[in-house]
Amino acid sequence: IAGITQAPTSQILAAGRRMTLRCTQDMRHNAMYWYRQDLGLGLRLIHYSNTAGTTGKGEVPDGYSVSRANTDDFPLTLASAVPSQTSVYFCASSEGQAPGELFFGEGSRLTVL
Amino acid sequence: GQNIDQPTEMTATEGAIVQINCTYQTSGFNGLFWYQQHAGEAPTFLSYNVLDGLEEKGRFSSFLSRSKGYSYLLLKELQMKDSASYLCANMDSNYQLIWGAGTKLIIKP
Numbered sequence: 590i591a592g593i594t595q596a597p598t599s600q601i602l603a604a605g606r607r608m609t610l611r612c613t614q615d616m617r618h619n620a621m622y623w624y625r626q627d628l629g630l631g632l633r634l635i636h637y638s639n640t641a642g643t644t645g646k647g648e649v650p651d652g653y654s655v656s657r658a659n660t661d662d663f664p665l666t667l668a669s670a671v672p673s674q675t676s677v678y679f680c681a682s683s684e685g686q687a688p689g690e691l692f693f694g695e696g697s698r699l700t701v702l
Numbered sequence: 703g704q705n706i707d708q709p710t711e712m713t714a715t716e717g718a719i720v721q722i723n724c725t726y727q728t729s730g731f732n733g734l735f736w737y738q739q740h741a742g743e744a745p746t747f748l749s750y751n752v753l754d755g756l757e758e759k760g761r762f763s764s765f766l767s768r769s770k771g772y773s774y775l776l777l778k779e780l781q782m783k784d785s786a787s788y789l790c791a792n793m794d795s796n797y798q799l800i801w802g803a804g805t806k807l808i809i810k811p
Contacts, residue, residue, distance in 0.1 A: 631800070631804065632745075632791075632799075691745070
């Protein structure tokens with residue numbers, strides 16, 4: 590089934606550890622995004638990539654990094670996790686560089702202790 | 703600053719009609735989106751408005767007034783499966799989506 594795959598689905602992590610959330614899409618979409626979703630808040634953009642080889646910072650980029658080596662993959666790395674990074678992380682993609690209809694992965698629930 | 707406001711929670715009865723409002727104040731405007739998110743799942747696209755007026759799509763309709771910074775999502779003939787959160791998002795002048803916190807809709811039999 591075409592779409593976006595995220596891994597892991599859920600993870601408990603000790604503070605200070607490094608963690609990479611994986612995201613792969615098979616729709617050949619140009620743009621990809623990482624959001625975090627916290628209770629009572631709207632989705633907040635962490636990083637985005639308009640096309641392979643380029644990345645940009647969103648609203649809440651601190652503590653996170655991304656890479657876009659090819660069209661399909663857009664991993665999100667937490668270099669040294671902190672408890673405030675406990676959240677549900679969604680990867681999304683859109684066909685064009687302006688975010689029209691977004692297609693979301695199923696989310697990765699991360700708990701940092 | 704940029705702000706999207708929508709009610710936190712609404713309750714409606716199966717078979718009825720419900721209107722979920724969204725007001726926005728953002729730097730620029732390039733369209734207003736509505737997404738549905740069932741508990742524990744990913745958001746899914748419902749509608750996109752860039753011009754004033756009503757867009758109808760089956761049981762769901764979305765309205766936009768750019769001069770008032772206002773949109774609503776209208777759900778008709780409510781079904782139990784419509785119980786979900788409904789997210790309003792505005793695309794600003796930088797083509798970034800600014801999201802509301804979502805409206806949790808509870809459908810009662």
